[in-house]
Amino acid sequence: MRLALFGGTFDPIHLAHLRVAAEAADKFALDRVLFVTAANPPHKPAGSTTPYEHRHRMVEIACSCDPRFEPSRLEDREGRSYSYDTIARAQSELAPGDQLYFLIGADAFAEIGSWYKAEEVLRMVEFVVVSRPGYRYPIPKGARVHRLESLALQISSSEIRKRLDEGRASVDLPPGVLEYIKQNGLYR
Template identity: 45%
Template sequence: SPSPARPERRERLGIMGGTFDPIHHGHLVAASEVASLYDLDEVVFVPTGEPWQKAARQVSPAEHRYLMAVIATASNPRFWVSRVDIDRSGPTYSVDTIRDVAAQRPGAELFFITGADALSQILSWKDAASVLELAHFVGVTRPGYELTNSHLPDDTVTLLDVPAMAISSSACRERVADGRPVWYLVPDGVVQYINKHHLYRPVSSTSS
């Protein structure tokens, strides 16, 4: 006799967008914690293309940021890196990120992971209303920022305490520029990639 129909469980997919210049253990712990608590099948890290909110500073080439994310996530069977934002021309908007990832994973239930600082900016994002419809938002704690979902509808956003990692990409870049170590702030392979490609070094004052 046919086995009783078992409702197929929808795939649960986390999306973590970021500049990842470079990816660090704050990103990885946040993704890991959300994956565990939300029973996610996978988390996709999506490095931005041209980050429109960071136009003021020079962002490292997308290919470097992509490869560091690949190196950092390679050992985790549930972590992946997507090229959707870096392969799309023009500035990155989260609404496009989510739509493109969704198109590649039809039927998946989407969980967009953001740190406290990014969450507070959601309403400034392009097409904020459809962004909130496409995915459930998980706002995670981040040292130095207040985590609040004020102005955001309760049913679309959940706030979550994750282990506090007082790490930022900006601080990592500054440390490298100052000749200070980033060991243990970023994965070992990322330290080595930064050194190999001379990323974040101060522009050398070439004598003429």
């Protein structure tokens, strides 16, 4: 089986996340894309994100649109959510012959040198790096990288949160996710 970890804060998950995952699944013949909701992302101040359970529930709703998509609780644990730990845990659950990829945006990949156990992370997994067409980024020595150029990267979770806070609807959200946000009074 060919599967990819697609980690994110998903605050909230939006259509660009889903489009990128579908493009990666199509281009790299992925059987599954695991949407890993970051419980305690190290790059965000503690308490600055919407509670994990709300973010993960939105991921569950969004993943229902494609049978290749699966919500994952790999990072539902105490402490910071480091990719090294997530990848190691995912690898421990693989069957013989399974192939694991790590789906990541080019902006985040460009910062990988600052990650916890960065050198180990680069050796552990193959990366599918998503960028806008023509965008260039450094590739660390020894990294196994597959490029995926996508036009779906024009949507920003922070911009969606801002519009929702202002009482404006967002066409960039899956309908079920928008309904969940309204029902739970999120981003107001």
